[in-house]
Amino acid sequence: MSGLIVDHVMPESIAEELEIEPGDRLLSINGHIVRDVIDYNYFGAEDNLVLEVEKSDGELWELEVEREEGEPLGLVFAAPEPARCGNNCVFCFVHQLPKGLRSPLYVKDEDYRLSFLYGNYVTLANIGQEELDRIKEQRLSPIYISVHATDPATRERLLGKKDLRPIREVMEELAQARISMHCQVVLCPGLNDGATFAQTVADLAALHPWVASLAVVPVGLTAHRGRLPGLTPVTEEFAGSFVPEWEAKARELEKRLGEPFLFLADEFYLKANLPFPPLETYGDLPQLENGVGMIPLFLHEAEEVLEEAGKLPPARVTVVTGDSPFRYLSEFLEKLSAKTGTAFRCVPVKNRLFGPTVTVTGLISGKDIIAELEGMEPGGVVLVPDVMLKEGEGVFLDDLTPEDIEAALGVTVIVAESSPRGIYEALELLNEQ
Template sequence: MVVCPGVNDGEVLDDTLLGVLDRFPELSSLAVVPLGVSSHNREPSLRPHTKDEAAIVVQTVENWQVRFLDALGRRLVYAADEYYLLAGNPFPEADSYEDFPMYEDGIGMARAFEAEFTGKLLSGIGPRAGFFQWVDGAPAEGYRAPRMSGGSNRAGEIVRVGSPEDVEAVPVGISVRDDAPVGILTGGYGAQVLSPLVSSLGREGVRVIEVENLFFGGNVKVSGLMVGEDLRRALSSEPEGHRYLLPDVCLNNGKFLDGLCLDDLPREVEVVPTDGVALRAALKRGVRYADVEQEAST
C-alpha cells in the first residue's frame, strides 16, 4: 500500500492494518511504501514525507509486526527500505525479512545487497514474481524485459547460464585499464546504502557517484529511474580513463527511460547486474560487464 502523508498515515494506517488482521489474515505479505512525488506533480495535497513522518510509519509497521507475529506466527507487513532511509533508522536484521518475500517492492533490498556484497550470500536474490521492482513505475515492456538488447556496452560482457545466480564473467579488450579508479553510478537512495559498504573496503580508488534525478525531480531517488540525460550530466564532470559501473536496473532493452542509450554517454560504462555479488565481483576482478542475458537464454 502507498502511504500518503496527511491522508492515510497515522490512525488511518493503524486502522488499515487492524482490518488486515481482522479480515485478511491469510494474506501472504503487505508492503508499506511511501508516496513518490516528482517535480511534475500538480496536486498540492500530495507531498513527500518528512523525516518525523517517516519515523512514525516505521514505528507503526514494526508495532504491527509484533502483533502479526503473536497472532499469525509471521510479520506479514513490512516498511519499504526507503522509509528507513528517510527516517535515518537502521535497517532491520536480514532474518526479520523472512526470506525477503517482497524484495521487488523495495522491502529488504538494502540488507540483501549488504549480505551479497559482503559474501554472506553467495548468489544474488534476483527477480521474483511481483508487479514491480523498487521503482516508481516499471518500463513499458515490463521490468523483466532484457536490460541489454544484445551486443556490447563498450566495456565487456556477462554471460548467464542456467539460473540467474549462475553467472560467468568474461573479460574482453577495452580501452580502460582494469586497475583504473572506479566510480559506482547510483541514485540518491542507492548512494546511502552503498557508501558505507564501499568505505568498508578501504580502497581509495573506489568511489560512489550519486546521480541527481532532474528528469523526474521531486523525491525520486531510486536507481531504477536514472535516465541517460542525468547520467550524461553527471559523467561529463568525471575524469576520463576511470571505470564507471552502472546498475542494469535502469536499462530496458539497452535504453534508459528517456530514450537515450549507452552510446549517448560521454564516458564508457560497465553495465553490472543489480546485486551485491555482481558488484563485488566487478570490484574484485576488474572485469568488464555487458548483460547479454537474452542471447544466453536463446
C-alpha cells in the same frame, strides 16, 4: 479475434513436429477457447490434447497430441496486451511524468492476468464477477493487490472513482477460494495514515494467511505534478515517528500470526535515518520487488562478498547510483577497495528528470548521468546498475543507451547487477578483458 498467435516454436519440440509455425493461431484446446497464455497453460496441462490451429493462410487444422507427463508443447506466445486502468488515483506516478518519454511509459495498466503472471500490482477496482470467477476457477494465485485503504470512502477518494465494491468484500471472496494475495498500501499523509491505516492493517491481517503479506510504501511525488491534487510528502519527521510505531506493531503481528506479515519499505528508514531491522525479520522477502528489504539484503550480501574478495589488478571505477542507497553503497565500495585494490568513486546522481524528491536508483536517466559526470574525472570505467535500464531493451528512461554515455564521456560503461556480488563479478570480468 479469439485465439493466440504463435510468436515462435521451440526447436525439436512437439509443436515443431506438428508443423506449427510462427504466425499460426491457436484457437482452442480440447474444445476450450484460448483467450491468453493463462488459458493455454491451464487447458494445456493434460497429457492428451486436441488442438485447433488456424494456419496463416486461413486453413484450419485439428491436431491430436499424446505426450509424456510434463513434456512441453513448445509453443511461445507474446505477453498479453494489458487491460487499461480506469482509475484516476491522486498519487498516480504516470500522471507525474514529464513530456517527451517513450510512449509505453504513459500507459496505465490494470490487469489481473499480469498480476498473476508477473507480480504487477492491481487495485481490482475495475474487475467484474466473471473475472473474479476465473481467478478462482483457474487458481490464479498469488495475485498482488494495491489496497491503499479498506475504508470504502477513503479508497474511492484515493482511486478517484465512485461506487466501488468494497475491497474487503472482494478479498474475502478470494480468501474463501484459497487464493493467496500480497498487498500494498501507498501511504499518503493526511489521507490514509493514522486510524485509517490502522484499520486497513487490521482488516487485512484478519484475512491471513490468504493475505500473505502487506507492504506500506511512501507516496512518490515528482516535480511534474502541475495541476494535480496537492499531496503531503513523507518527511523525515513523519518517517521518524512512523517507523518506530509500526515496526513495533509489525513484530506484534508476527508473533500473533506466526510469520512476518507487515513490512515497511526501505524508503521509510532512509528518510528517517534509522537503522534497518535484521534481514531475518523480512521472512522470505515477499515484497522485495516493492522496495522492501533491498538494503538489508544488500548489507547481508556485502558481508559475504567482502569475505571472499581478493586482490585484483589496479583500476579506477566510477559507480553511479541514486541518492537513497548512496550511503550504503559507498561504504561497501570503500571496504571493497581495501580488499581488491580497485579505486572506486561512488557518485549519487541528482534526478533532473523527475526532480530532487525522487531518489531511487531505478529512475535515473541517461542524460542525468551524463550531466552529473561531465567535468569530473570518472576514470576509464563507469559502472551502471542494471535497474537503471529497461529489461530486455538496454535503454534508460530517456531512451539513451550505455553506448550513448560512452560516446558523451569517453569512457567504458559496464552494466552490472545492482548487488554487491554483481559489482564484484563485474570487476572480475573487467580484469579478464
